[in-house]
Amino acid sequence: MTRRPSRLVRVLSPALAAGALLCTTACSDDGGTDGSVQGVTASQVAGKRQSPSPTATLSTDGARTALITEADIEDDWTQVKDTEAENWHDSLLIGTVDVSGFLTAKAQASDCQRLLDSLFDDDLLGRPSGASELRGFQQGDSRLLYQVASYDRNGLQDSLNWLGTLPEKCDQFTVTDGGEKRTVQVIEISLPKVGDARQGLRVTVQGSAGGDDATLTLDVAAVRVGDDAITVTAGGLDGDENDSAQQAVQQGTQRLKDVLAGKSPAPSPN
Numbered sequence: 001m002t003r004r005p006s007r008l009v010r011v012l013s014p015a016l017a018a019g020a021l022l023c024t025t026a027c028s029d030d031g032g033t034d035g036s037v038q039g040v041t042a043s044q045v046a047g048k049r050q051s052p053s054p055t056a057t058l059s060t061d062g063a064r065t066a067l068i069t070e071a072d073i074e075d076d077w078t079q080v081k082d083t084e085a086e087n088w089h090d091s092l093l094i095g096t097v098d099v100s101g102f103l104t105a106k107a108q109a110s111d112c113q114r115l116l117d118s119l120f121d122d123d124l125l126g127r128p129s130g131a132s133e134l135r136g137f138q139q140g141d142s143r144l145l146y147q148v149a150s151y152d153r154n155g156l157q158d159s160l161n162w163l164g165t166l167p168e169k170c171d172q173f174t175v176t177d178g179g180e181k182r183t184v185q186v187i188e189i190s191l192p193k194v195g196d197a198r199q200g201l202r203v204t205v206q207g208s209a210g211g212d213d214a215t216l217t218l219d220v221a222a223v224r225v226g227d228d229a230i231t232v233t234a235g236g237l238d239g240d241e242n243d244s245a246q247q248a249v250q251q252g253t254q255r256l257k258d259v260l261a262g263k264s265p266a267p268s269p270n
Contacts, residue, residue: 216236
């Protein structure tokens with residue numbers, strides 16, 4: 001794995017908003033049907049129901065506590081040093097998107113280039129606005145990078161919405177790097193129904209490594225919890241690591257929710 005010198009150093013982290021559901025059924029004191037409940041109108045109740053409760057602020061310590069462990073993803077994953085994980089970059093993701101392969105060339109090619117660049121730099125959801133922590137795991141030729149970070153709410157949701165457009169915009173395209181051509185495919189993958197919003201992708205890059213044909217397969221998942229998010233990138237030359245990515249999403253989202261609620265995360269499954 002080589003590091004692209006022109007990209008910025010990654011920063012990552014997350015935080016959660018707790019929502020309260022107000023549910024009231026009652027009549028007015030005089031038995032009327034004017035929609036009021038003890039002086040509170042139906043429209044006021046609806047407004048309260050739709051308004052989110054104050055957002056908990058995720059600290060650096062909290063973000064680190066919210067990170068998953070080896071037990072959360074099972075199999076034979078081994079946690080690596082943070083400094084090692086911070087410098088993981090796959091050279092197969094380096095390249096320039098071939099604009100000629102797109103119907104609406106400039107716009108679509110730009111989105112696909114952004115996808116590759118953000119995967120290389122591990123900033124899929126953009127630059128965090130608050131706490132940020134990451135942890136890496138390795139298993140054979142596969143790697144799993146797990147990130148927790150706080151973001152601007154609007155920017156975070158915009159990034160998730162953008163990810164959702166990529167299976168159509170970037171379903172298949174060509175990348176060139178130093179005369180070498182690679183084929184990239186992007187499809188959507190399902191994720192556990194956790195968090196406030198989520199998006200999953202599988203990115204496959206076919207090219208060569210060390211003079212031999214190689215296929216890089218990455219399962220990518222992002223889950224929003226209030227103003228915070230977890231991001232999982234798992235895979236490698238050994239094939240997809242979908243099961244581990246799914247486990248990381250399931251266990252990691254709950255850990256983040258617990259931390260934001262002021263609780264200690266539950267013990268890992270194993």
